[in-house]
Amino acid sequence: MGTKYKRILLKLSGEALMGSLGYGIDPIVVQEIAQEVADVVNKGVQVAIVVGGGNIFRGMKAASAGMDRATADYVGMIATVMNAITLQDSLEQIGVPTRVQTAIAMQEVAEPYIRRKAIRHLELNRVVIFGAGSGNPFFTTDTTAALRAAEIDAEVIFKATKVDGIYDCDPAVNPDARRYNTLTYGYVLTHDLRVMDSTAIALCKENNLPIIVFNLTERGNIGRAVVGDTVGTYVGG
Numbered sequence: 529m530g531t532k533y534k535r536i537l538l539k540l541s542g543e544a545l546m547g548s549l550g551y552g553i554d555p556i557v558v559q560e561i562a563q564e565v566a567d568v569v570n571k572g573v574q575v576a577i578v579v580g581g582g583n584i585f586r587g588m589k590a591a592s593a594g595m596d597r598a599t600a601d602y603v604g605m606i607a608t609v610m611n612a613i614t615l616q617d618s619l620e621q622i623g624v625p626t627r628v629q630t631a632i633a634m635q636e637v638a639e640p641y642i643r644r645k646a647i648r649h650l651e652l653n654r655v656v657i658f659g660a661g662s663g664n665p666f667f668t669t670d671t672t673a674a675l676r677a678a679e680i681d682a683e684v685i686f687k688a689t690k691v692d693g694i695y696d697c698d699p700a701v702n703p704d705a706r707r708y709n710t711l712t713y714g715y716v717l718t719h720d721l722r723v724m725d726s727t728a729i730a731l732c733k734e735n736n737l738p739i740i741v742f743n744l745t746e747r748g749n750i751g752r753a754v755v756g757d758t759v760g761t762y763v764g765g
C-alpha cells in the first residue's frame with residue numbers, strides 16, 4: 529500500500545470550506561477537498577475529519593459583541609454540523625462511504641458520537657466526520673481534533689490551513705519570515721506560535737500525537753503527507 533500513516537485525523541477549518549467567499553460554503557471547494565480525501569481513502573488510509581465552523585459562526589466573536597459566551601459557543605458548534613453534512617454529501621457523491629457523528633445529539637441528521645462506533649466505521653473504511661465540536665462551550669474545534677485523534681488512536685493530525693506551514697512571524701506581513709520544517713510541542717507552546725490553541729497542543733503533547741500543518745489550497749498535499757513526503761511543518765515530541 530505504501531502509505532506512512534494508516535489512520536489520520538484531518539482538521540478542516542470552516543474557512544477551508546469557504547474558499548474565496550467572505551462567508552459560508554463554496555460547493556466547488558468542498559468538492560475539491562472531497563476528491564483529495566477520496567484519493568487517500570482509495571489508498572487504504574482510514575480518515576476521520578473534524579470540521580470547524582468559523583465560516584459561519586464564531587462563539588468568541590459573538591460574545592465580544594455582547595452575546596452570552598456559552599450560548600454563542602453552542603451556535604458555533606451547530607454551525608460546524610452544517611459543514612459536516614455538506615462535506616458528507618460531497619464525499620458520498622464521489623462514492624466514499626461516510627458517517628457524520630455529532631457531539632450534540634441530532635439524530636434526524638447524524639449519528640451521536642460513540643467512540644467505539646467511530647472506530648468500527650474507520651475499520652470498514654468509512655470516513656467519519658465529527659460535527660458539533662467537543663459538545664462543550666469554551667473549547668475549539670482544534671482541541672476537538674486533538675481529543676478525537678487521541679480517542680480513536682489516530683497516528684497523526686493533519687491540520688489543513690491556508691499557509692504552507694508554521695512561520696516565525698506572519699509571512700503576509702514580513703517578507704523575511706522563516707518557515708520551520710520541524711518543531712517540538714514545547715517550542716510551539718513557549719513561543720506562543722499560533723498553530724492550534726494551547727489546549728490542543730498540550731493534549732497532543734501528552735498523547736504523543738504529531739501534527740502536520742500544511743497548505744490545503746495546494747492540490748495533492750493530503751496525499752503527499754500521507755506517504756510521508758515533507759509538506760509544511762511537522763510538530764512532534
Ligand code: UDP
Binds near residue numbers: 540579608661662
Ligand atoms: N465550539 C465550541 N466547542 C467546541 C468546538 C467549537 O464551543 O468543542 C464553537 C466555538 O464557538 C467556535 C465555533 O464552535 O468559535 C466554531 O469552531 P472553530 O472556531 O474552532 O472553527 P474553525 O476556526 O476551525 O473554523
